[in-house]
Amino acid sequence: MRKNLLFLCSLAIIACGEKKMERKEIKVAAYPQAHKDSTVDDYFGTKVADPFRWLENDTAAEVIDWVKKENEVTQNYLSQIPFREQIKSRLGKIWNYPRYGSPFKEGDFYFFYKNDGLQNQSVLYRQKGLNGEPEVFLDPNSLSTDGTVSLASITFSKDHKYAAVGIAKSGSDWNEIFVMDMVSKQKLADKIEWVKFSGATWSGNGFYYSRYDEPKKGKEFSNANEFMKIYFHEMGKSQKDDKLVYEDKAHPLRYFNAGITEDDRFLIISVSEGTSGSEILIKDLSKKETGFKTLFKGFENNYGVVDNIGDKILAITDFNAPKYRLVLVDPNQPESKNWTDIIPEGKDLLESVSTCGGKLFSVYLKDASSRLYQHDLTGKVENEIPLPGIGTASGIGGRKEDKEAFFSFTSFTNPGEIYRYDLSSGKAEQFRKTEVAFNINDFETKQVFYPSKDGVKVPMFIIHKKGIKLDGNNPTLLYAYGGFNISLTPSFSVSRMLFLEQGGVYAIANLRGGGEYGEDWHKAGMLEKKQTVFNDFIAAAEFLISEKYTSSPKLAINGGSNGGLLIGACMAQRPELFKVAIPAVGVLDMLRYHKFTIGWGWAVEYGSSDKKEQFDYLYKYSPLHNLKAGTNYPATMVMTADHDDRVVPAHSFKFAATLQEAQAKDGNPVLIRIDSKAGHGAGKPTAKLIEDATDFWSFVLWNLGADFKE
Numbered sequence: 001m002r003k004n005l006l007f008l009c010s011l012a013i014i015a016c017g018e019k020k021m022e023r024k025e026i027k028v029a030a031y032p033q034a035h036k037d038s039t040v041d042d043y044f045g046t047k048v049a050d051p052f053r054w055l056e057n058d059t060a061a062e063v064i065d066w067v068k069k070e071n072e073v074t075q076n077y078l079s080q081i082p083f084r085e086q087i088k089s090r091l092g093k094i095w096n097y098p099r100y101g102s103p104f105k106e107g108d109f110y111f112f113y114k115n116d117g118l119q120n121q122s123v124l125y126r127q128k129g130l131n132g133e134p135e136v137f138l139d140p141n142s143l144s145t146d147g148t149v150s151l152a153s154i155t156f157s158k159d160h161k162y163a164a165v166g167i168a169k170s171g172s173d174w175n176e177i178f179v180m181d182m183v184s185k186q187k188l189a190d191k192i193e194w195v196k197f198s199g200a201t202w203s204g205n206g207f208y209y210s211r212y213d214e215p216k217k218g219k220e221f222s223n224a225n226e227f228m229k230i231y232f233h234e235m236g237k238s239q240k241d242d243k244l245v246y247e248d249k250a251h252p253l254r255y256f257n258a259g260i261t262e263d264d265r266f267l268i269i270s271v272s273e274g275t276s277g278s279e280i281l282i283k284d285l286s287k288k289e290t291g292f293k294t295l296f297k298g299f300e301n302n303y304g305v306v307d308n309i310g311d312k313i314l315a316i317t318d319f320n321a322p323k324y325r326l327v328l329v330d331p332n333q334p335e336s337k338n339w340t341d342i343i344p345e346g347k348d349l350l351e352s353v354s355t356c357g358g359k360l361f362s363v364y365l366k367d368a369s370s371r372l373y374q375h376d377l378t379g380k381v382e383n384e385i386p387l388p389g390i391g392t393a394s395g396i397g398g399r400k401e402d403k404e405a406f407f408s409f410t411s412f413t414n415p416g417e418i419y420r421y422d423l424s425s426g427k428a429e430q431f432r433k434t435e436v437a438f439n440i441n442d443f444e445t446k447q448v449f450y451p452s453k454d455g456v457k458v459p460m461f462i463i464h465k466k467g468i469k470l471d472g473n474n475p476t477l478l479y480a481y482g483g484f485n486i487s488l489t490p491s492f493s494v495s496r497m498l499f500l501e502q503g504g505v506y507a508i509a510n511l512r513g514g515g516e517y518g519e520d521w522h523k524a525g526m527l528e529k530k531q532t533v534f535n536d537f538i539a540a541a542e543f544l545i546s547e548k549y550t551s552s553p554k555l556a557i558n559g560g561s562n563g564g565l566l567i568g569a570c571m572a573q574r575p576e577l578f579k580v581a582i583p584a585v586g587v588l589d590m591l592r593y594h595k596f597t598i599g600w601g602w603a604v605e606y607g608s609s610d611k612k613e614q615f616d617y618l619y620k621y622s623p624l625h626n627l628k629a630g631t632n633y634p635a636t637m638v639m640t641a642d643h644d645d646r647v648v649p650a651h652s653f654k655f656a657a658t659l660q661e662a663q664a665k666d667g668n669p670v671l672i673r674i675d676s677k678a679g680h681g682a683g684k685p686t687a688k689l690i691e692d693a694t695d696f697w698s699f700v701l702w703n704l705g706a707d708f709k710e
Contacts (some may be wrong), residue, residue: 003023003370005260006124008209015491020565021376023443024082025042025134025706026077026080026081026645027077027080028073028077028390028669028671029072029073029076029077030073031070031073031660031670032066032069032070032073033545033656034052034055034066034358034660034661034663035054036051036052037051037052037054038051039051039053040162041591043591043609043614043615043619044612046615046617046619048591049652050104050592050626051625051653052653052658054653055650055653055654055657056222056484056592056596056648056650056653058221058648058649058650058653059218059219062153063653065119066653067560067642067653067674069223070656070671070672070674071672071674072664073326073395073671074637074651074671074672074673076520076681077206077669077671078666078695078699080138080700081698081699081702083702083707083708084530084694084695085700085702086708086710087489087498087693087694087697087698087701087708088690088694089361090498090501091247091494091498091690091694092118092690093437093498094397094436094437094438094494094498095117095118095494095686095690096117096118096437096594097415097434097435097436097437097691098103098114098115098116098117098417098434098435099115099117099122099410099415099434100112100113100114100416100418100432100434101112101113101114101418102395102406102408102418103123103130103406103418103431104398104406104605105191105398105399105402106126106156106160107156107182108128108160109127109128110126110127110128110129110130110132110281110332111126111137111256112124112125112134112661113125113127115135115686116645118686118687119131119147119686120141120146120685120686120687121139121141121147121149121150121151121199121683121685121686122140122145122151123136123138123139123140123141123427124136124137124140124154126531128178132492136277137163137185138151138154138163138165138180138185140167143167143673144169146677146687147167147685147686147687147688148170148171148677148678148683148685148686148688149167149169149170149681150167150168150170150171150684150685151165151166151167151683151685152167152175152199152682152683153165153166153167153175153177153200154164154199154709155199155200155207155449156182156202156203157182157200157202157656158202158264160182161181161182161183162179162180162181162188162235162257163179163180163182164177164178164179164199164200164202164207165177165178165180165482166195166198166199166200166288167683168679169643169679170642170643170677170678170679171641171643171644171677171678171679171680171682171683171684172220172221172596172643172645173196173197173645173646173677173680174194174195174645175195175196175197175198175222176191176192176193176195177190177191177192177200177209178190178191178192179235179611180318183416186198186253188235188239189236189240190450190652191235191238192211192233192239192242193211193214193239194211194212194213194214195209195210195211195295196210196211196212196225196228196598197210197255197257197598198210198211198257198601200233201259201260201675202260203232203260203264203267203477204299205234205235205385206232206233206234206235206442207232207233208230208231208232208233208245208258208260208267209230209233209258210228210229210230210231210233210255210256210257210258211228211230212225212226212227212228212229220645220646221597221644221648222264222287222596222597222600222645222648223471223596224436224595224597224599224600225595225597225598226251226252226253226558227247227252227487228254228255228256229244229245229246229256230244230245230246230247230256230257230258230269231243231244231461232245240642243629246258246269246292248271249336250432251273251384253273253600253601254271254272255271255272255273255275255433255601256269256270257269257270257272258675259305260307261305261307262307262308262355262399262400263308264285265284265286265308266282266283266285266308266313266331267282267283267285267292268280268281268282268295268305269292270303270304270305271298272298272299272601273298273299273598273601273604274601274602274603274604274605275484275485275497275601275602275604276302276484276485276522276526276604276605277297277298277301277302277305278296278298278299278300278301278302279294279296279297279298279303280294280295280296280301280305280533281293281294281295281316282294282295282313282331284311284331288427289331293331293334294331294334295313295331295334296315296317296319296329296334299604299674300316301317301318301319302317302485302519303315303316303317303319304316304317306326306353306354306355307355308389309328309377310327310329311330311331311332312330313328313329313330313331313414314326314327314328314329314353314355315327315329316350316352316353316621318518318519319336321344321345322338322345322352322519322520323345323346323347323348323350323516323517323518323519323520324345324349324351324518324519325341325342325343325344325345325350326341326342326343326350326353326360326362327340327342328340328342332642341379342375342377342378342379343360343362343375343379344379345541346364346462347366347514348364348366348371349364349365349487349515349517349518350362350363350364351364351370351487352365352514354396354397355397355398356397356398356399356400356402356405356423357398357400357401357402357403357404357405357423357478358377358400359374359375359376359377359382360374360375360376360377360379360422361373361374361375361396361397361405362375363394363396365487365489365516365517367393367422367447367459367516368447368459368461368487368488368489368490368510368516368595369390369391369489369490370387370392370393370394370409370489371384371387372384372385372387372393372396372407373385373460374423374426378709382426383426385407385426385428386428387409388409388411388414388417389411390411390445390447391408391409391410391411391414391489391490392409392410392489392490393408393409394407394408394489395407395408396421397528397587400478402423403422403424404419404420404421404422404423405418405421405423406418406419406420406421406431407419407428409419410416410490410491410492411445411490411491412443412445412461412463412490412491412492412493412496412506413441413444413445413463413492414440414492415435415436415440415492416433416434416492417430417433418430418431418432418433419431423532423681424528436494436497437687438497438501442465442466443463443464443465443466443500444463444464444465444466445461445462445463445490446461446462447459447460447461447462448462448543449539449666450539450543451539451543452512452532452535452536452539453535453536453538453539454532454535454555456512456536458510458511458512458536458539458540459509459510459514459516460507460508460509460510460522460540461490461507461508461510462505462506462545462549463496463500463505463506463507464500464501464503464504464505464506464510464549465501465503468503468505468639470547470548470549470581471548472545472548472549472550473550473551473554473706474503474504474505474549474550474554474555475502475504475505475550475554475556475701475705475706476501476504476505476506476507476510476544476549476550476554476555476556477499477504477505477506477507477555477557477558477700478507478508478537478540478544478555478556478557478558479507479508479509479557479558479559479563480508480509480510480511480536480537480540480559480563480566481511481513481514481559481560481561481562481563481566482509482511482512482513482514482525482533482536482537482562482563482566483513483514483525483526483533483562483563483565483566483605483607484513484562484602485514485515485522485569486514486515486562487510487514487515487516488508488510488514488516490517493550493592494687494693494697495693498693498697499697499700502701502706502708502709503706503709504706505549505550507540507544509536509540510541511525511533511536511537511540511566512524512525512529512532512533512534512536513525513526513530513562514532516621526605526606527605527606527607527614527617528607528613528614528617530566530606530617530621531617531620531621532675534569534570534573534621535568537557537570538570538573538574538577541555541557541570541574541577541578542577551581552576552577552578553704553705554578554579554704554705554708555577555578555579555580555704556578556579556580556582556700556703556704557570557571557578557580557581557582557585557634558581558582558583558635558696559583559584559586560583560584560585560586560639560679560681561584561585561586561587561646561647561680562587562605563583563584563653564584564585564586564587564651565583565584565585565586565587565588565590565623566587567581567582567583567586567622568586568588568624569621569622569623569626569656571583571623571633571634571636572621572623572627572628572633573621573626575631575632575633575634576632578634579634579668579703579704580634580635580636580699580700580703580704581633581634581635581636581637582637582638582639582696582699582700583623583636583638583639583652583655584638584639584640585639585640585641585644585646585680585681586623586640586647586651586652586655587599587602587606587647587651588622588623588624588651588652588654589622589623589624589650589654589655590606590609590618590619590621590622590623590624590625591609591615591618591619591622591624591625592609593606593647593651594608594609594610596648596650597645597646597648598646599647599648606618615642621656624651624654624655624658626660627658627662628653629661629662630662630664630665631662631663631664631667632664632667632668633662633663633664633667633670634668635668635669635670635699635703636654636659636668636669636670637672637673637695637696637699638652638655638659638670638671638672638673639672639673639675639692639696640652640653640672640673640674640675641651641674641675641676641678641679641680642674642675642676642677642678643677643678643679644678644679644680645679645680646680647680649674652672652674653672656671656672668703669703671699673695675688675692
């Protein structure tokens with residue numbers, strides 16, 4: 001009898017277990033009917049249909065209606081995920097901790113940013129002395145009711161009378177600049193509009209800034225931006241009276257930015273034709289020169305002016321140094337044969353150089369992790385500043401008279417520490433440490449080096465709970481970027497911690513095309529070599545599977561912007577390898593990207609369909625053009641926003657419509673989530689970040705077959 005009872009209990013337990021593992025089917029509502037037109041382009045004899053071209057007109061009534069209906073489908077799906085509200089609640093709890101920025105000194109005050117936890121935007125405070133009482137200097141949350149106005153830049157006049165504040169609305173790249181009185185904190189009448197990719201550079205009783213002409217009404221977020229100009233604004237005057245300082249009527253597709261050396265002697269104009277390669281123009285203001293000289297000729301290499309030493313210029317460059325070097329240049333003899341190496345190229349990437357207290361500070365990257373050094377002005381290393389571990393150091397720098405500097409340090413499991421560095425003693429002491437509401441010691445980070453398709457070893461960080469089993473059953477998300485010379489270094493993410501808490505594995509691959517190992521690493525993944533980036537990413541996924549971290553049914557992939565292109569291309573090339581794909585604000589139409597806003601600036605990275613040889617390789621991997629009907633693509637949620645004027649939402653609209661049509665019958669869901677009053681990502685309020693993360697992780701965990709554990 002007892003034996004039978006135990007047997008019945010066992011059956012009951014098994015039955016309960018089976019019941020617990022049952023997952024209700026989530027119904028996907030019918031996708032909106034996106035009509036197809038007959039648009040066909042002829043690229044050098046190749047006919048390319050573009051039936052959803054009408055979705056590029058984001059202000060048209062039919063597009064607005066399509067967006068509304070797509071969002072309804074998406075929200076209907078997400079609302080059926082049983083643990084969605086639990087995820088939102090947990091995110092709200094773990095997001096609610098104080099976050100600080102490194103202090104910086106302006107006049108008699110130390111300034112710093114602080115977010116109490118759930119504030120939509122961080123608040124700028126100031127205090128007299130490090131032990132003074134903090135007071136609010138500027139609260140961006142007061143600039144809008146929903147937190148969608150963010151602080152894009154702030155610079156202070158050298159007499160500390162004024163602060164020029166750049167703000168962005170709804171995530172747009174367009175900025176407005178207004179001026180505050182430093183004493184009263186009152187907003188003055190000065191107002192600058194149609195600024196993009198520029199702050200204010202103070203000089204005397206005014207500042208330099210870059211802007212475009214006012215765009216056509218209704219096309220502010222889509223039309224190409226051309227003929228950037230540099231102006232000088234004199235305090236108290238109207239913008240219409242600002243003095244034109246520099247323009248180039250012969251080259252409409254160039255960026256111009258003004259800078260000035262700390263001693264106000266040299267006015268520097270940085271010129272670029274895109275995201276790679278630059279030219280530097282210079283004017284010696286002490287000599288009242290009327291024109292600009294070319295200090296560094298563009299656009300084969302990258303140059304950045306650090307400061308001046310007397311009548312010479314300190315600049316960082318990759319000229320004959322793919323891992324960069326710091327050189328001293330005489331503007332009157334700027335030829336490279338006359339340069340003096342201050343910090344020669346080394347075996348690791350020289351990521352940045354700054355000045356403070358008459359010293360130089362260098363940040364190196366060694367296998368995508370920071371190293372920090374102090375040098376004298378001849379380049380001699382005086383001190384390596386110890387860091388707490390593998391992570392990212394940033395922010396060190398100051399003025400010539402400063403005797404201290406601050407820098408921050410973070411990692412995948414370190415939410416942030418701020419250090420005060422004493423230049424006289426050469427010692428760094430912890431100034432402030434961020435505390436969070438969970439045990440970061442429960443997690444660990446590994447760095448592995450896996451072989452790509454061509455045998456090149458590619459680094460990858462893997463973060464997870466300690467003690468996980470490598471049995472191929474762990475829900476895993478693989479993230480990467482792979483482009484524009486951008487390095488992915490360790491950083492802390494509250495959103496990511498939720499996934500790790502649930503037993504997830506988070507992997508970040510440092511693909512070629514990025515900047516982790518210098519310009520050679522970058523060039524190995526750009527233009528005609530872009531497929532190398534996709535190969536690196538696919539190899540990362542295969543490594544995670546072969547090492548039993550996960551398996552294809554448990555693997556999600558995500559990337560944003562250029563990383564959105566990465567996800568789109570890889571899911572098109574290897575749909576069976578991944579279970580979930582989330583391309584965010586992605587560059588997905590590689591044949592027309594250069595026709596919108598500042599997309600033309602990426603041609604130096606990607607190439608352009610206007611050129612036959614570049615069209616050929618772009619067409620081969622363009623995500624939009626390589627989707628095949630009847631294929632079962634991964635469960636996909638395309639993410640974009642209505643005010644994204646960096647990568648216009650038309651990319652995501654056309655890709656989603658095409659993917660929904662191509663997806664196999666009864667295949668995985670294909671959704672598009674279109675945020676409102678949001679842009680490419682910068683300045684997004686905390687409330688929206690939590691909403692984004694809630695929907696992101698709900699979709700990922702559900703489609704990876706994972707449950708949410710309290």
